[in-house]
Structure formats: C-alpha cells, structure tokens
Amino acid sequence: MADAGTESSPRSQPKPSDQEGQASGETKQGGWITLPFIAGSMVGLGLAINGTTSNLQIYLIKEYHVESIDAAQIANIVRGSLNFLPVAGAILSDSYLGCFPVILAGAAINVLSFVLFTLSAALPSLRPPHCPAPSAACQRGTAGQLAVLYAAVSLLAIGTGGTRFNVATMGADQFGGARDQDTFFNWYFVFLYASFLIGDTAIVYIQDGVSWALGFAVCLAATAFSLVLFLLGTRYYRMPAAKGSPYSELARVVVAAVRKAPVHVGALGPVWYYVGDNAVADSAGEGAPSKRLSFLNRAAMITTTDDPMDDASGGRRASGWRLCRVQQVEDLKSLLGVFPLWSSGIMLSVSIGVVIGMIILQALAMDRSLGPRFKIPAGSITVCSLVAFIAVTPVLDRAVFPLWRRITGMPPSPLQRVGLGHVVNIAGMVVAALVERRRLSVVRAHDGADAAAGWVTPMSVLWLLLPLGVVGIGEALHFPGNMAFYYLEFPKTLRSLATAMAPLLIAMGFYLSTVFVDVVRRVTAWLPGNVNHARLDNVYWTVAVAVTLNFGYFLICASRYKYQNQSTTVVM
Known part of the structure; x- marks a missing residue:
C-alpha cells in the first residue's frame, strides 16, 4: 500500500521543509504534529461511513422491507455516489476553496446525516412496523419515512464527497519534502484500511446484531468526534491557497479548436504555433504539437487575429478562448488518449x-x-x-x-x-x-x-x-x-x-x-x-x-x- 499512497500525493506541490520555514519565520504550521488530528478524524469518518454503507442493504431489507434485489440496487447506487462525489469535492478544493473548508463542511454534513440515521432507527414513527420475516405482506415505508431515510443517505454521500480525497491531500500539504509525504501516505493507508475493517466488522455487528439505533448512535459519536478533533488541529495546519482550475484550460482548447475549424490550413502558408514565453514554433520545428488528434492543434495555431506575445511585464500570457499554448493542447490529447484504456x-x-x-x-x-x-x-x-x-x-x-x-x-x-x-x-x-x-x-x-x-x-x-x-x-x-x-x-x-x-x-x-x-x-x-x-x-x-x-x-x-x-x- 505504500506505493499506492505515494502515487496519491500529486496535488501537493514542493514546499520548503518545515525546519527551513520555521527558521526563516515564514511559517510555524505543518509537520508531524498535524498527524493525530488528520488521521484521527479520518478514522472516525471512515469507520462510520464504511460500516453504514456495508450494512445499508441489510437495513433496507430488515427494517424497511425493501425487496432484496431492489435493496442491492439501491446500495450499489449509494456506493457509486460515495466514489463519484469525492471527485467533485477534489475539484472544488483544488480550484476554488482549498482543502480545509471543504473537509470541514463535509464532516459537518456527515454528522447531520447520522443524526437522521439514528432518528430513523430510534423512532418507530420513522420506519414501517416490525415484520418477523420478510414477505410480500410486510408493510412498506411511507413516503415520509423514505424521505427521511433517503435524505440521510444523500447527506452521507455529499459529506463523503468533501472528505474522502481531500483528507489525503491536506495531509500531504503539511509536509515540504517527498520523503515525509511518502511516510505520511504509508500511515494514511494504515489508518484508512483500519477504519474500513472496524466499520465492516464492529459497526456492522452492533447495527445488525445488537441495535440499529445504537449502531447509528456510535457512528454519530464517531463523526462528531472526528469533526471536533479536526477543528482542534486548526492552528497547526498549513493551508495552501487554491491555484485555480486546470480544467478550464482543457475547455479553452476545445473552444479554440472549434472556433478555428473553418480556417483552411493550406491557405495560411507556413503554420506557426504558440508555445508561450514569447516563443512560437513552425509545424516542422521543435515545440510543434504532435500529429495525433491533429484537429486540436488548431487551438495553438496562430492566425491573423491572434496575439501570441506575452504581456508587457514579461509574464506568461494568460490562455484565451481563441489561442492556447502547445502544452495545453498536448495535455488534452494525453487525457483523451487514456480514455480507451480507462473505459x-x-x-x-x-x-x-x-x-x-x-x-x-x-x-x-x-x-x-x-x-x-x-x-x-x-x-x-x-x-x-x-x-x-x-x-x-x-x-x-x-x-x-x-x-x-x-x-x-x-x-x-x-x-x-x-x-x-x-x-x-x-x-x-x-x-x-x-x-x-x-x-x-x-x-x-x-x-x-x-x-x-x-x-x-x-x-x-x-x-x-x-x-x-x-x-x-x-x-x-x-x-x-x-x-x-x-x-x-x-x-x-x-x-x-x-x-x-x-x-x-x-x-x-x-x-x-x-x-x-x-x-x-x-x-x-x-x-x-x-x-x-x-x-x-x-x-x-x-x-x-x-x-x-x-x-x-x-x-x-x-x-x-x-x-x-x-x-x-x-x-x-
């Protein structure tokens, strides 16, 4: 798991070491002092979320009398959402808000989710009457009862979207060197899979074998503890600012290529492409875009209406919606080239x-x-x-x-x-x-x-x-x-x-x-x-x-x- 953990750290950018930063007076945040707060909050969230989702199918069958195949379908949709929404959470933190506020909001939403789960199990009015053995004669949940249950499930997925990827990224952001980041991810996966094992065994056993209300109450306590522990470490965290969305650059390449689709390349004579930093390249020279997916090359192609020069201050010219850098075009090609294997x-x-x-x-x-x-x-x-x-x-x-x-x-x-x-x-x-x-x-x-x-x-x-x-x-x-x-x-x-x-x-x-x-x-x-x-x-x-x-x-x-x-x- 050490390799997988190391590979999951790319969103962290190299920074000066903690010792160097503290010596120069630049920062006193970050380092191993943050591990108990980050790892502890992750364990509490992991065991509660994983234990509940592993047992959701049984809860639907036994307490809400949902047909077994339908319960399996619902549980799979929830599992899919728990893996899809964290992607949106990662994009949100990377591009706009940063990790800390997204994790904080996600943890708070998870607490609210388990409040509803606990109420659904503790209050008889929020679930159908008990049925000794599942059968067609068992009363199904009313619209109001199912609304409370599905609200709890939805909040669980949304909250997980804010925490699952971002906890790992924020943990890596606390360290300036690759070695410390690698070590952190080793511990990250130890704590992560430990929480999954506890959730799939202890939490599932309490819910199914002792009391659903007690099991959900334990999950509520675990998520509340995670939220409080995460907040206690606030003064120690290093919180890098979001650097803007790289995904908008991909959209610019598509838009720029489409806008130049009517241009007849042969009529332009020698074709020049914008490289950036006051540099251009012809179609046969070094720095020109590759031949694959050549339609996208139009996004970097310089026409009479494009200004390839950088700004007056000497900085790199911002990518527009009509002219992009060759590297941006190649980045999109790399992404598209991987999709067949991904599929x-x-x-x-x-x-x-x-x-x-x-x-x-x-x-x-x-x-x-x-x-x-x-x-x-x-x-x-x-x-x-x-x-x-x-x-x-x-x-x-x-x-x-x-x-x-x-x-x-x-x-x-x-x-x-x-x-x-x-x-x-x-x-x-x-x-x-x-x-x-x-x-x-x-x-x-x-x-x-x-x-x-x-x-x-x-x-x-x-x-x-x-x-x-x-x-x-x-x-x-x-x-x-x-x-x-x-x-x-x-x-x-x-x-x-x-x-x-x-x-x-x-x-x-x-x-x-x-x-x-x-x-x-x-x-x-x-x-x-x-x-x-x-x-x-x-x-x-x-x-x-x-x-x-x-x-x-x-x-x-x-x-x-x-x-x-x-x-x-x-x-x-």
Missing part, C-alpha cells in the same frame, strides 16, 4: 459491483453461525475482499514483483499488473458461479426450493470467502496498477484528475451494475425476490463471459496505446 476498466468494476450486491443476499440465505453463540453479520461478509487486498499487497510487493524482475529483467509495468488483475477477476467470477451452483444443489437436496425467503441453506457462509478472496486479489493488482498508470501518463497539471480516475471506475461500476441487474431481471427469470428460487449462478456466468470479452478489448487498447512517458515499458 476497459468499467466492465471490471461492474463485475465487482454485481458480486458485492448479490453475495450479501447469498449470505442472508446461508448458515452464518461461527460457533454456538456467534453469527457473522451478512453485511460483514464483504470485508473478506478487503482483507485479501491488504494481505496480498505486501506479498506482491516483496515477493511476486521482485521475482518477476529477476526473470524478465524489469519490474511489471502498470498495464501488466492491470492485465493480470483482469485475469484474476475472471477467475473470481467463475469461482462465484461454482459456489452458487453448489449452494443451489444443497437447496434442492433439502427441499428448500419451495421454502420461504427467510429459509437458511444448511451450507456455511464461509464458502463465500473463496470468490471474495479471489476478487480481492484481483483488486490488489488492477486498482494500484490503474492508479500508477494514470499518474505516469497524465500531464502534471492534471494529476489530481489522474488520482481520481480509478475511483471514478468504481463509481461507474456500481452505477452500471444496477443497470445490468435491472436488464437481467427484465429479460430473464433468474432474479426473483427469493434468492433460493434465483439462478445467481447464471448471473455470474454471464458476468464471467462479459469480463472475458472485456479483457480482449483491454488487450487491444493496451497494444495500441502510445506512451507519453517514454520511460514506461510498453506492454501487451
């Missing part, structure tokens, strides 16, 4: 979203006893994927990749790691299908096909550790590999966007997995309300075929990709 990861994320949603339903219908007195909460079963991710990462880093280097003479490139992740993910879908086929055979053997939805298959839930473990190993390969690839290939001005590309894949995967499941429900009879009547094995086989075809698409994209970073090994 090849969408189906990978869809498969993970389908498995996470469906496997919780399987857990509800299986024997979750672990000893005579303890029953594994269904919402905690997905933590096995996280454990596999954490366990296999150091093995890959310390054993597998060094062995690869000794055999091939070079370490695996990011795209090679992503490709291996595709293969392991395919294996995970196959294992999921085989485990479900075995579960259904046990159902038929015990005449469970005609049983009620609450009937428990006499098969241990520990069987589900197999597909979850394989999927977690695949994530340990393709998730850090994707992040490393985007970080290497994106231009420096867009590296905040680069770190957001992999989470965007997760968001897209959860959103589209709901579409996939909805299509399956409409065109097949594989997903009735009773999971013991369902054919989840067919769903998993379909996903396995889809991700196999998608792997072929990935290979095509990888083989045709032209690296911007020439030191990156070309693969596939």
Whole structure:
C-alpha cells in the first residue's frame, strides 16, 4: 500500500521543509504534529461511513422491507455516489476553496446525516412496523419515512464527497519534502484500511446484531468526534491557497479548436504555433504539437487575429478562448488518449459491483453461525475482499514483483499488473458461479426450493470467502496498477484528475451494475425476490463471459496505446 499512497500525493506541490520555514519565520504550521488530528478524524469518518454503507442493504431489507434485489440496487447506487462525489469535492478544493473548508463542511454534513440515521432507527414513527420475516405482506415505508431515510443517505454521500480525497491531500500539504509525504501516505493507508475493517466488522455487528439505533448512535459519536478533533488541529495546519482550475484550460482548447475549424490550413502558408514565453514554433520545428488528434492543434495555431506575445511585464500570457499554448493542447490529447484504456476498466468494476450486491443476499440465505453463540453479520461478509487486498499487497510487493524482475529483467509495468488483475477477476467470477451452483444443489437436496425467503441453506457462509478472496486479489493488482498508470501518463497539471480516475471506475461500476441487474431481471427469470428460487449462478456466468470479452478489448487498447512517458515499458 505504500506505493499506492505515494502515487496519491500529486496535488501537493514542493514546499520548503518545515525546519527551513520555521527558521526563516515564514511559517510555524505543518509537520508531524498535524498527524493525530488528520488521521484521527479520518478514522472516525471512515469507520462510520464504511460500516453504514456495508450494512445499508441489510437495513433496507430488515427494517424497511425493501425487496432484496431492489435493496442491492439501491446500495450499489449509494456506493457509486460515495466514489463519484469525492471527485467533485477534489475539484472544488483544488480550484476554488482549498482543502480545509471543504473537509470541514463535509464532516459537518456527515454528522447531520447520522443524526437522521439514528432518528430513523430510534423512532418507530420513522420506519414501517416490525415484520418477523420478510414477505410480500410486510408493510412498506411511507413516503415520509423514505424521505427521511433517503435524505440521510444523500447527506452521507455529499459529506463523503468533501472528505474522502481531500483528507489525503491536506495531509500531504503539511509536509515540504517527498520523503515525509511518502511516510505520511504509508500511515494514511494504515489508518484508512483500519477504519474500513472496524466499520465492516464492529459497526456492522452492533447495527445488525445488537441495535440499529445504537449502531447509528456510535457512528454519530464517531463523526462528531472526528469533526471536533479536526477543528482542534486548526492552528497547526498549513493551508495552501487554491491555484485555480486546470480544467478550464482543457475547455479553452476545445473552444479554440472549434472556433478555428473553418480556417483552411493550406491557405495560411507556413503554420506557426504558440508555445508561450514569447516563443512560437513552425509545424516542422521543435515545440510543434504532435500529429495525433491533429484537429486540436488548431487551438495553438496562430492566425491573423491572434496575439501570441506575452504581456508587457514579461509574464506568461494568460490562455484565451481563441489561442492556447502547445502544452495545453498536448495535455488534452494525453487525457483523451487514456480514455480507451480507462473505459476497459468499467466492465471490471461492474463485475465487482454485481458480486458485492448479490453475495450479501447469498449470505442472508446461508448458515452464518461461527460457533454456538456467534453469527457473522451478512453485511460483514464483504470485508473478506478487503482483507485479501491488504494481505496480498505486501506479498506482491516483496515477493511476486521482485521475482518477476529477476526473470524478465524489469519490474511489471502498470498495464501488466492491470492485465493480470483482469485475469484474476475472471477467475473470481467463475469461482462465484461454482459456489452458487453448489449452494443451489444443497437447496434442492433439502427441499428448500419451495421454502420461504427467510429459509437458511444448511451450507456455511464461509464458502463465500473463496470468490471474495479471489476478487480481492484481483483488486490488489488492477486498482494500484490503474492508479500508477494514470499518474505516469497524465500531464502534471492534471494529476489530481489522474488520482481520481480509478475511483471514478468504481463509481461507474456500481452505477452500471444496477443497470445490468435491472436488464437481467427484465429479460430473464433468474432474479426473483427469493434468492433460493434465483439462478445467481447464471448471473455470474454471464458476468464471467462479459469480463472475458472485456479483457480482449483491454488487450487491444493496451497494444495500441502510445506512451507519453517514454520511460514506461510498453506492454501487451
């Protein structure tokens, strides 16, 4: 995880060391004194948010009597939002407000979210009457009750949007040297995954096994503690000002190229391009834009109506909506060039979203006893994927990749790691299908096909550790590999966007997995309300075929990709 953490720090700009700054009297903020405040607030938020989202599907089924497949769909939409909205939060802090106010607002919104969650569980008037066993006869939530619940969910997503990426960025901003930043990110991931583990186990157990109201109250206390702890460190924080949006420059390139679309290039004679700093380049000279996506080159092309000179003070001329620098054009080309490979990861994320949603339903219908007195909460079963991710990462880093280097003479490139992740993910879908086929055979053997939805298959839930473990190993390969690839290939001005590309894949995967499941429900009879009547094995086989075809698409994209970073090994 150290590598992934290091790669997530690009939004931090080099600064003088803390010691130098303090010696010169420039600043007394920043440094390791801020770690307890930042890391402590992150742990409180992480365990509350992750524990609640992991158990949301169960809460909808048991307390609001939502049909199981619909609950899985809703939970996946929420998971997608939790990975998508932080991208908006990162852009907002980078471009306009800075990290501190965005984190503060996000933490406060999370507190309000858990106030509503706690009230929904504690007040009988805010949820439907209790129903002993889920069935069609159970009363569904009223419009008012669902409005309170969905308001809590929406606030949770919005609050997470302000905190999830920005906490890491603000932590890195406290340090002036790359070594300290690297060490911070090592600790960041330790605390982050520790909070996820606590949330997926302790919080889920309290909510599902003891009391939903108590579980949400613990989350409320954790988020309130996080907010207070974060505020206590205010006087120690270094708070760099936002430097403006790099995304507007991309928009300027598109607008400038479109505005010059009617210009006939051949009629201009020699074509000159604006480089910046009082410099221009002809179409064949050094500094000219590349030939790929040549239409965009018009944005930097100098015409009679353009003024390529810098301002009178000698500073670089601000980019306009008609004339852009060559580097701005190349930055947009780099972004567009990565998109085919990025799109090849969408189906990978869809498969993970389908498995996470469906496997919780399987857990509800299986024997979750672990000893005579303890029953594994269904919402905690997905933590096995996280454990596999954490366990296999150091093995890959310390054993597998060094062995690869000794055999091939070079370490695996990011795209090679992503490709291996595709293969392991395919294996995970196959294992999921085989485990479900075995579960259904046990159902038929015990005449469970005609049983009620609450009937428990006499098969241990520990069987589900197999597909979850394989999927977690695949994530340990393709998730850090994707992040490393985007970080290497994106231009420096867009590296905040680069770190957001992999989470965007997760968001897209959860959103589209709901579409996939909805299509399956409409065109097949594989997903009735009773999971013991369902054919989840067919769903998993379909996903396995889809991700196999998608792997072929990935290979095509990888083989045709032209690296911007020439030191990156070309693969596939």
